[in-house]
Amino acid sequence: MLTRWSLVEADLHDVYGVDVEDRDLMRARSWRWLETRITGLLFADSRLRRALAPDPETPS
Template sequence: MTWDALLDEWALIEADLHQVYGIDAESGVLHDRTWRWLRLRIMGLLSTECRTNRRFNPPESGQKRGR
């Protein structure tokens, strides 16, 4: 997985930032934060039950993910 691949899914990331962390990306908060701050949160989404995680870590065939 590359940052290009991740950022191609920005709509999922943006929705998950709001759902998981309460971050409204349209509020301008990203202008006040460092790349490191955003990177850590995006990486956190990859280990949280959310859209971004399901996109990049789909369940194995025949298995369902629990909530």
């Protein structure tokens, strides 16, 4: 997951409106909060999901 951090960061912003560069926000939230949202990206239409489990129907 960390090797795909740029995808995670972009998806967190697109899907949840979370700016991981907002230090105050990130310090105010728990690791569980962040983990829940990152896990949620795997079930959303996201860059991360497409990178980790590409749709076999989609041509490369």
